[in-house]
Amino acid sequence: MFKKLWDAALKRMHRWASCELAGLNRLPPTLVNENQPANTIAGEPSDYEQRIEQEKASYRDCLNVHDLPRIAAYWHERHLLPKFQHFGITHPGEIFEVEISKRCASNANVNQVLSIGSGNCDLEVKLAAFLKSHGHSNFLIECLDLNPAMLARGAVLAGEYNVSEHIRLTECDFNDWQPEQEYDVIVASQSLHHVVKLEALLDGAKRSLKHDGYFLVSDMIGRNGHMRWPEALEIVHEFWRQLPGGYRYNHQLRRYEDLFENWDCSQEGFEGIRSQDILPLLIERFQFEMFLAFGNVIDPFVDRSFGHNFRPETDWDRNFIDRVNERDEAELTSGTIKPTHLVAVMRRSVVGPMRYLPPMTPEFALRRT
DSSP, X not given: OHHXXXXXXXXXXXXXXXXXXXXXXXXXXXXXXXXXXXXXXXXXXXXXXXXXXXXXXXXXXXXXXXXXXXXHHHHIIIXXXXXXXXXXXXXXXXXXXXXXXXXXXXXXXXXXXXXXXXXTOHHHHHHHHHHHHTTOOOEEEEEEESOHHHHHHHHHHHHXXXXXXXXXXXXXXXXXXXXXXXXXXXXXXXXXXXXXXXXXXXXXXXXXXXXXXXXXXEEEOSSGGGOOOHHHHHHHHHHHTTSOGGGXXXXXXXXXXXXXXXXXXXXXXXXXXXXXXXXXXXXXXOEEEEEEEEOSTTHHHHSTTTGGGOOTXXXXXXXXXXXXXXXXXXXXXXXXXXXXXXXXXXXXXXOSOOBOOTTOOHHHHOOOO
16 A cells, blocks of 8 residues: 555655746745735735645646656666665655554554645545554544645545544645644655745644654755756756657647756745755754655656656666666765755654665755755
């Protein structure tokens, strides 16, 4: 079951591929000034309100956000799997399974779990079903999301999996979320990069986390708008020039890109709005018990826009992906470029050594801007 859950989580990592080119790498002024956005006119919605409506509209009828190309599965099985196996898992979803299962086993009381930005609640419902199938009943997963249509689908899904008693649906804009209780575990799966008021959200998460609780995160930590920083973009362009013409077709926007365009996804909705701030803010507030960061240059070649051009059954395609990944790993290890994906287990305080793959500590993974 959790293999399917990882496939869904991996695919959620790449929803950013449908964004438009804009070229900014910071918050628009209208979002920085929370009290009075600069472009607000009396009687007109603020830029923030417009983005909220765009975000709701984008996913209102979105039944399946998990449509990554087959080449992404090849990349995972060949290159990511060994990294996960180093931590005794095969995919990020097992982090949720392991940590929440441990909590349920050690704490006989009902374990309160919060999931920030749950969307259709597919991850949360399947996690509940997994825990239930392994003999755990002492847990309640609160699904927090601003989109009522997606939460409604989550309610239906919970009923189908017979876990409704373990799922609580909370409609809320997590930019304005104020915790009203303590949690044993807080989960953020591909949601933090949608948050404008990231400091306030993380402060609330830390404040509401029990002293021995866990904060589990899987997210994107690259440049805002999921752009490439200059040092990574140069390498992407180097490999891009090696691609046959047909491989440069953008399936998302239905157009050909002679040279990969460095798009900023953060101009409509909240996709990647503050992704580059996630890691430094986590370092400031939490202690890492387990840290895994990976990927950068490889991303455009396995995402939904261009990944569909590659066929894993073709030797040239596999060899190309292998070469890109090899270069990606070498540059990441040297520190020339920084990772764009994060999987981490954090606590308010940690006793004992952190588990990580040298040299990739949280501080090493951090790009100084």
